[in-house]
Amino acid sequence: MNTIISISAFAILTILWLGFGYALAFNQAILDTVWQSFRGMPFAVQLIVGFLILPVVLGLWIWESSWPLWICLILVLGLGSATIYTFFPKQS
Numbered sequence: 001m002n003t004i005i006s007i008s009a010f011a012i013l014t015i016l017w018l019g020f021g022y023a024l025a026f027n028q029a030i031l032d033t034v035w036q037s038f039r040g041m042p043f044a045v046q047l048i049v050g051f052l053i054l055p056v057v058l059g060l061w062i063w064e065s066s067w068p069l070w071i072c073l074i075l076v077l078g079l080g081s082a083t084i085y086t087f088f089p090k091q092s
Contacts, residue, residue, distance in 0.1 A: 003089065010087040016056045017080040024076070035060045055083040
């Protein structure tokens, strides 16, 4: 059961980060739309979704901040890489 959860979490987060990267490279307006949709959800739903996909939501928050572009890119790429590395299923 742990293996299934581990592989599922890795797959879901990897797909989300690949989508984030695609949007970052080809259509950054999608990221704005996703962030506005997330912020428009009821607070309880934001808490649940934010908890379940915390690294991606944090990446969106960083991207939508007013920080310089190079800082946002470094932080988002680092966060995405760290998430995928951390959630990679490992044999016990």
